[in-house]
Amino acid sequence: MRFAVIVFPGSNCDHDAHHAAKEVLGQEAEFVWHKETDLRGADAVILPGGFSHGDYLRTGAIARFSPVMDAVKKFAAAGGPVLGICNGFQILLEAGLLPGAMLRNRGLKFRCEHVHVRVEQTDTPFTLACRQHQVLRMPIAHGEGNYFTTPDELRKLEQNRQIVFRYADAQGEVSDEANPNGSIQSIAGICSEQRNVVGLMPHPERACELSLGSADGLVMFESVVKAHAAGLFAVAASVAKAGALTAAGSASS
Amino acid sequence: MRARVFVTLKPSVFDPQGKTIVDALHSLGYGGVEDVRQGKYFELELAADSSDKARSMASEVADKLLANPVIESYRIEVEGK
Numbered sequence: 001m002r003f004a005v006i007v008f009p010g011s012n013c014d015h016d017a018h019h020a021a022k023e024v025l026g027q028e029a030e031f032v033w034h035k036e037t038d039l040r041g042a043d044a045v046i047l048p049g050g051f052s053h054g055d056y057l058r059t060g061a062i063a064r065f066s067p068v069m070d071a072v073k074k075f076a077a078a079g080g081p082v083l084g085i086c087n088g089f090q091i092l093l094e095a096g097l098l099p100g101a102m103l104r105n106r107g108l109k110f111r112c113e114h115v116h117v118r119v120e121q122t123d124t125p126f127t128l129a130c131r132q133h134q135v136l137r138m139p140i141a142h143g144e145g146n147y148f149t150t151p152d153e154l155r156k157l158e159q160n161r162q163i164v165f166r167y168a169d170a171q172g173e174v175s176d177e178a179n180p181n182g183s184i185q186s187i188a189g190i191c192s193e194q195r196n197v198v199g200l201m202p203h204p205e206r207a208c209e210l211s212l213g214s215a216d217g218l219v220m221f222e223s224v225v226k227a228h229a230a231g232l233f234a235v236a237a238s239v240a241k242a243g244a245l246t247a248a249g250s251a252s253s
Numbered sequence: 254m255r256a257r258v259f260v261t262l263k264p265s266v267f268d269p270q271g272k273t274i275v276d277a278l279h280s281l282g283y284g285g286v287e288d289v290r291q292g293k294y295f296e297l298e299l300a301a302d303s304s305d306k307a308r309s310m311a312s313e314v315a316d317k318l319l320a321n322p323v324i325e326s327y328r329i330e331v332e333g334k
C-alpha cells in the first residue's frame with residue numbers, strides 16, 4: 001500500500017513516519033509538500049509531528065489553510081485513513097477534521113519523555129491490530145497537548161466511542177499522575193465519527209524499532225496495512241480515479 | 254483604518270499561563286492581584302473607508318484565523334477617523 005506523508009514548513013517527524021512506513025513495514029511511502037494539491041493515489045495519509053509555521057498564532061492554525069488540506073479533507077470525507085501525529089493532530093483539530101482544541105500543557109512544561117497509553121477502541125484503521133486495553137509505550141514531545149473540548153462535545157465523544165487512547169500507567173491504569181499534560185479525561189487520541197481520521201499526541205513512528213527504545217508504535221502502522229489488505233477504510237476507486245481527491249483547479253505534479 | 258483585536262480564552266477554559274503569572278505575582282508580594290487571564294492582541298491596518306467596514310473585516314479575519322472558537326472569544330475596537 002502507499003502512504004502519503006504531508007510535509008509542512010516546520011514538520012520534523014516527516015522522515016520518521018516515512019521511514020516507519022517504507023523501511024520498517026516495507027510499504028510505499030511518498031512525501032507530499034503542503035503546497036501540492038494531489039495525494040498521488042495514497043491509500044493512507046499521515047500528518048506528521050513538528051512545528052508547522054513555527055507554531056505561530058496557535059499550533060496548526062496556519063497549516064490548516066495549506067493547499068494540500070483540501071485534498072486531505074476530501075480523502076477523509078471519502079473514508080480514507082488519515083493519521084495526525086502530535087502537530088498533525090493539532091492541525092486536524094484546527095481544520096475541524098477532529099473536534100476539540102489544544103491548550104498549553106498543565107504546568108507549562110514542554111514534556112519530552114516516554115509515556116504509556118491505553119488503547120480504548122480497536123475499530124479504527126490505526127488500532128485494528130491492537131488488543132482492547134492494550135498498553136503502548138511511546139514518546140511524547142509537546143508543549144501544547146492539553147486536550148480540551150466542551151462538556152457537550154465530550155459527551156458526544158464518549159457516546160460515539162471516539163476516545164481512542166488515554167494516558168495510563170504501565171499497567172493500563174488511567175490516573176491523574178499518568179496524565180502528562182492535563183488533557184481532559186486523560187485523552188491522548190481521538191477519532192472522527194466515521195472512525196477513519198485518527199489523531200494522537202504520542203509518536204508511534206518514533207517507537208517502531210527496539211533500537212529506539214520501544215517498538216509498540218508499530219502496531220498502529222500494521223493496523224492500517226491490515227485494514228488496507230482487508231479492503232477496510234478504502235477510498236472508493238471510482239472516487240480516486242475521477243480526480244475527486246484533487247483540489248479544484250490546477251493540480252501540481 | 255486601524256482595528257484592534259483582543260483574543261482571550263473563554264471564561265470556562267483553564268488558562269495555565271495566567272495561573273502561572275498570578276502565582277508569580279503573589280510570590281512577588283502582589284497578593285492584591287486576584288486573577289490573571291492571558292490573551293493575544295492584534296493591530297490590523299485595514300483598507301476600509303468606514304468604521305463599519307473595518308469592523309466587519311476585522312471580525313471576519315478573527316473568525317477565520319485569529320481566534321479558535323472552541324476555546325477563545327474576541328473583542329474588536331476600531332479607531333475612528
